[in-house]
Amino acid sequence: MKSKLLCATLLVGCAGTAAYAVEKAEVINTYANIAQAAYGDSAATAHRLQRAVETLIAAPSAENLQAAKAAWRAARVPYQQTEAFRFGNPIVDEWEGKVNGWPLDEGLIDYVDAAYGGASDENPLAALNVVAQPKLSIAGREADASKITPALIETTLHEADGIEANVASGYHAIEFMLWGQDLNGTGPGAGMRPWTDYASGAACSNGNCDRRAQYLKAATDLLVSDLDWMAAQWAEGGAARANLMQNENAAVSAMLTGMGSLSYGELAGERMRLGLMLNDPEEEQDCFSDNTHNSHFYDGKGIQNVYLGQYVRMNGEQVSGPSLSDLVAETTPALDQEMQAKLTTTVDALGRIKIAAESGLAYDQMLARGNAAGEALIMGGVDALIDQTKTIERIVTSLELDQAGFEGSDSLDNPNAVFQ
Amino acid sequence: MRHLISALVTTVFSLAALPALAGGQTDAILDRHVLPKMQTLAETTAALDTAARADCTLEGVALRSAFGTAFDAWIAVSHLRFGPAETQARGFALAFWPDTRAMTPKTLRGLIAAADPVVDSPARFATVSVAGRGFYALDYLLYDPEISALGTAAYRCTLLRAITADIATTAAELSRDWSEHYAGLMRTPGPDGPYQSDEEVLQEFFKALTTGLEVNADLRLGRPMGQIGKPRPLRAEARRSGRSLRHVVISLKSLEELSDLLAGQDADLAARMSHGFDTALARAEQLEDPVFAGVATPQGRLRVEVLQQAITAIRTAANEDMGPALGVAAGFNALDGD
Structure with a gap:
């Protein structure tokens, strides 16, 4: 019914889709509903994290640090499922770096182990240590950091000197503030920051506990406001949703672009295979907390969500509706079966990594030189992701999202790639 | 890398209705x-x-x-x-x-x-x-x-x-x-192999062409260029052996060969693509800056940028001219992402 109403008001957009029983507009609406719910859950879990951080700072203890860590882990579950929305939607991609920037040179923020080294060719600020210094010098300019605020993090520190490894905000900066460096290499164990890093007076370890608490609080507040903002963009009338509704073919293309780019270049390539080839424990996405298995698993789940038009909310409710799967099945049911099977294979493969990790073999241990079983687990995920990308490309071809669909659209990252 | 790469995300779309060029x-x-x-x-x-x-x-x-x-x-x-x-x-x-x-x-x-x-x-x-x-x-x-x-x-x-x-x-x-x-x-593409049709094979080679151009423009040149006011000459590829510019030239020559073979019997298309490569190669030869050390100055950076623009122009021509002629689209590549 909804699509008929839309057709009545948007005659132009409906002409090409009248032949479909599954309306593209409905599929796009499901997609936007999932984004709204997932970003909403991301914001809600970040608010819980914020309360846990405030408790930790007000009453530092091992228990309260542990509670903050648990809140951080929970917050990652909905957020990682939103990553399938990133690459197809410029409004997300342009914003993403301050929320989920990675990898980071954590010495910018706080104390690090001597083995970390100092400034490098790539990053002169790699060991700046903002927590220890109220006055900073960044690229020849003085900056006042006497009070660490969200504004200082956002405008002065994040990507300071134009270097992307200077990640000062977002999940991974907060992760570092809660866990500290993981100094176990590819051996067992995650970061071991003592709760006394937030203690007051003589109990304070590693100095500047008050400034460290300011940093943690400011970074968490910033994450909350960033996620609240993004959730609003997907609500009725929000910019992200409105942009998608401008052009149906462009919107469907954006959905598939998000699925394919996350599958291939980002997850299979940058986040998984590269770390394996480098045997580098820092090349795991949640390297301080050893939560990487979950981040990868929920990325894979998020890609599947987009295709099937389904999402399980933090309160257990399910968001669902007409899906890409329905749209593909209508014209090429075999291709839909192929896509569904490959998405399942990927989620299973990423699930095997999660099973091993939760049984005690952390993701960074899988990366160790000569760990054949760990390599096989990770490559299982990589191969499945690469394989599903091929089918995503076939769907793009099969849906005939022709060139007219792209004209005048803001949904594409690269206008030069558009056939005029 | 995030900003750099976000500009590189290659969008996929199809031109299935258009005929591929004669085979071979x-x-x-x-x-x-x-x-x-x-x-x-x-x-x-x-x-x-x-x-x-x-x-x-x-x-x-x-x-x-x-x-x-x-x-x-x-x-x-x-x-x-x-x-x-x-x-x-x-x-x-x-x-x-x-x-x-x-x-x-x-x-x-x-x-x-x-x-x-x-x-x-x-x-x-x-x-x-x-x-x-x-x-x-x-x-x-x-x-x-x-x-x-x-x-x-x-x-x-x-x-x-x-x-x-x-x-x-x-x-x-x-x-x-x-x-x-x-x-x-x-x-011999088929249902049991990685490619199901000749079009998928051509798409693979087409992706190799467009991705190769992207690597030259955005990584080999773009990394040392950095942002305006923040050049990064130390990031030039293989600068220690003095090979940075040489790599761009070798790669462009090889990509031109691939482009020519992809165009097949469409001599007009081949000529249009070739024109873009000739322009870029001529600019590369005029550069006389083997490791892009010149990016440290505004004038030097501009000279490298002019070469970058010539390569970007070839990529645009590949996407807008050659892609439709072959009936293939760019697809996903390894540079998508962070």
């Missing part, structure tokens, strides 16, 4: 471009290993000359990163670049400091981080003043020979995989 391109591309160039890579890397065995002096003229010849051969196939290059991460084992976290010097320092015995066995050396293997590790080991003086001469020699032997083995496997296996899969 696949055989031509394999027989006149891919297979001979892979053969050259195998031969020149074997010669590099022979040279390292003959003389372990890092400054040796014969060794450095063999390194240059073999590296040239790699750059000429560096756009063919799918299939056999993806298997066992051979592409990365030969060429880990860009190295955004300085992992290559870190890995080499680690091996040398520990006098790691992993260099004694080719099978075990093949398990070492790709950052410590391949041509870019040699660029440091042969030409970096610090790395080339670390540890003992004897260990450096063993490490050098471990790297050259590994390169030669990997290149030989890559070439053999192409000639004995993968070329056949591309000549």
Whole structure:
């Protein structure tokens, strides 16, 4: 019914889709509903994290640090499922770096182990240590950091000197503030920051506990406001949703672009295979907390969500509706079966990594030189992701999202790639 | 890398309704471009290993000359990163670049400091981080003043020979995989292979062309260019051996050959594409800035940017002109993402 109403008001957009029983507009609406719910859950879990951080700072203890860590882990579950929305939607991609920037040179923020080294060719600020210094010098300019605020993090520190490894905000900066460096290499164990890093007076370890608490609080507040903002963009009338509704073919293309780019270049390539080839424990996405298995698993789940038009909310409710799967099945049911099977294979493969990790073999241990079983687990995920990308490309071809669909659209990252 | 790459995300779309050009391109591309160039890579890397065995002096003229010849051969196939290059991460084992976290010097320092015995066995050396293997590790080991003086001469020699032997083995496997296996899969697409139709094969080569152009414009040139007011000349590719601009020229010439073969019998299309390559190559030859050190000044940066624009123009022509003519689209590539 909804699509008929839309057709009545948007005659132009409906002409090409009248032949479909599954309306593209409905599929796009499901997609936007999932984004709204997932970003909403991301914001809600970040608010819980914020309360846990405030408790930790007000009453530092091992228990309260542990509670903050648990809140951080929970917050990652909905957020990682939103990553399938990133690459197809410029409004997300342009914003993403301050929320989920990675990898980071954590010495910018706080104390690090001597083995970390100092400034490098790539990053002169790699060991700046903002927590220890109220006055900073960044690229020849003085900056006042006497009070660490969200504004200082956002405008002065994040990507300071134009270097992307200077990640000062977002999940991974907060992760570092809660866990500290993981100094176990590819051996067992995650970061071991003592709760006394937030203690007051003589109990304070590693100095500047008050400034460290300011940093943690400011970074968490910033994450909350960033996620609240993004959730609003997907609500009725929000910019992200409105942009998608401008052009149906462009919107469907954006959905598939998000699925394919996350599958291939980002997850299979940058986040998984590269770390394996480098045997580098820092090349795991949640390297301080050893939560990487979950981040990868929920990325894979998020890609599947987009295709099937389904999402399980933090309160257990399910968001669902007409899906890409329905749209593909209508014209090429075999291709839909192929896509569904490959998405399942990927989620299973990423699930095997999660099973091993939760049984005690952390993701960074899988990366160790000569760990054949760990390599096989990770490559299982990589191969499945690469394989599903091929089918995503076939769907793009099969849906005939022709060139007219792209004209005048803001949904594409690269206008030069558009056939005029 | 995030901002850089977000501009690179290649969007997919289809032009299934348009007819592909008359066939025959696949055989031509394999027989006149891919297979001979892979053969050259195998031969020149074997010669590099022979040279390292003959003389372990890092400054040796014969060794450095063999390194240059073999590296040239790699750059000429560096756009063919799918299939056999993806298997066992051979592409990365030969060429880990860009190295955004300085992992290559870190890995080499680690091996040398520990006098790691992993260099004694080719099978075990093949398990070492790709950052410590391949041509870019040699660029440091042969030409970096610090790395080339670390540890003992004897260990450096063993490490050098471990790297050259590994390169030669990997290149030989890559070439053999192409000639004995993968070329056949591309000549006869079908439901059981990686390609289901001739169009999918052509799309793979088309993606290699557009991705190769992207690498030249946005990584080989874009990384040292940095942002306006923040040039990063130290990020130039293989600057220690002075090969940065040379790589762009070699790659463009190879991509032009691929473009020409992709155009097949459409002489007008081939000529239009060729015009773009001629412009870019002429600008590259006028640059006279072998490691893009000029990016440090606004004028020098502008000169590099003019070359970058010429390469971007070829990419636009590929997407807007050649893609529709072939009936294929850009698809996803490894540069999508962070």
